[in-house]
Amino acid sequence: MPASRYKRILLKLSGEAAMGDEAFGIDPATVARVAGEVKVAHDAGYELCLVIGGGNIFRGIAGSAKGMDRTTADYMGMLATIMNALAMQDALEQLGVDTRVQSAIPMASVCEPYIRRRAERHIEKGRVVIFAAGTGSPFFTTDSGAALRAAEMRCDALFKGTSVDGVYDADPKKIPGAKRYDRVSYSTVLANDLKVMDASAVSLCRDNDIPIVVFNIREPGALAAVLDGSALSTIVTNDAAVKSGERANG
Secondary structure (H helix, E strand, C coil), X not given: CCCCXXXXXXXXXXXXXXXXXXXXCCCHHHHHHHHHHHHHHHHCCCEEEEEECCCCCCCHHHHHHCCCCHXXXXXXXXXXXXXXXXXXXXXXXXXXXXXXXXXXCCCCCCCEECCHHHHHHHHHCCCEEEEECCCCCCCCCHHHHHHHHHHHCCCCEEEEEECCCCEECCCCCCCCCCCEECEEEHHHXXXXXXXXXXXXXXXXXXXXXXXXXXXXXXXXXHHHHHHCCCCCCEEEECHHHCCCCCCEEC
16 A cells, blocks of 8 residues: 555544444444454554444434433433444454544543543554544534544544545435535535535634545445545545645546
């Protein structure tokens, strides 16, 4: 794998990426496959940290929509992310990758509390760090938690693994003619409400000049392919970096 211009990367995965073809929960085979891709990147010399959502187990906003107190529902969603983080830690360590889970909600029996300087030290020592429980506060998504940790860890980029191969001007699963962007600015994402990450996460990446790389994590080998430039993806960056206009491909 050729060297990427990014050295330290935060990989954001949705909870759904952990459930594979199952309707709910964690599919060990899928988690093992993703862990294998993380190992390939780690072995190639990239410094990696991860954030995994909890939607495969419980989604706070969905619980709130059904009448639950939003704060309670969000805390339940944070606990779901800890379960996913532990599953990924187990899969990585079975592959020989030294891994630490740090939770924004203290849970000393199962993982470390989030301490920025300790997390940085883990990364410097070659460990993969998985950040769990979002920001530790309700009303924030795991996207916002990922952007926050990427800024705190001084990451070169935030890679978001989704079920599509980039950012589109409409939902490509519903609109066959949707156009895919190769590069797009933060301001266009925010102004057009493109479904990349929530607005607070995009704004935080913009303010800290952290590129967002969107790719399809469901494709085997996708992470390595994106890192070496051979896979489709979209880079969200500042306006000055989007040269010759924003390009969209059909």
